[in-house]
Amino acid sequence: MLDRHDTDTQVDGRPVALSRSLGLFVDDLNLLDAVSLALLGQLMKAGDIFVLTTLPTSQPPPDVLHRMWSADRAVWVELSSLTGRDAKVLLTLALGSPVSADTATTL
Numbered sequence: 001m002l003d004r005h006d007t008d009t010q011v012d013g014r015p016v017a018l019s020r021s022l023g024l025f026v027d028d029l030n031l032l033d034a035v036s037l038a039l040l041g042q043l044m045k046a047g048d049i050f051v052l053t054t055l056p057t058s059q060p061p062p063d064v065l066h067r068m069w070s071a072d073r074a075v076w077v078e079l080s081s082l083t084g085r086d087a088k089v090l091l092t093l094a095l096g097s098p099v100s101a102d103t104a105t106t107l
Contacts, residue, residue: 023050030059
């Protein structure tokens with residue numbers, strides 16, 4: 001087994017990076033239980049995971065996330081709500097073909 005931080009590892013005579021970041025998406029971070037939040041915090045602190053999450057603006061951030069911000073290990077980006085037109089453009093780009101206004105509104 002190779003150490004993921006081994007800088008001498010080579011493939012076909014070329015050095016390779018064995019370290020990869022694991023990405024995790026958590027919708028509604030405020031709904032996670034205390035044990036899951038603690039695990040998430042430990043993984044984030046160790047730098048073993050990249051987390052993208054949503055949090056309703058009506059909810060305070062969990063302590064673990066507040067600690068990450070305080071340590072400059074997290075970035076807060078607040079997004080405004082999508083308009084109907086914005087949703088239609090986003091869906092069209094994501095799906096690669098036009099969608100009707102009704103479909104965009106429903107989704």
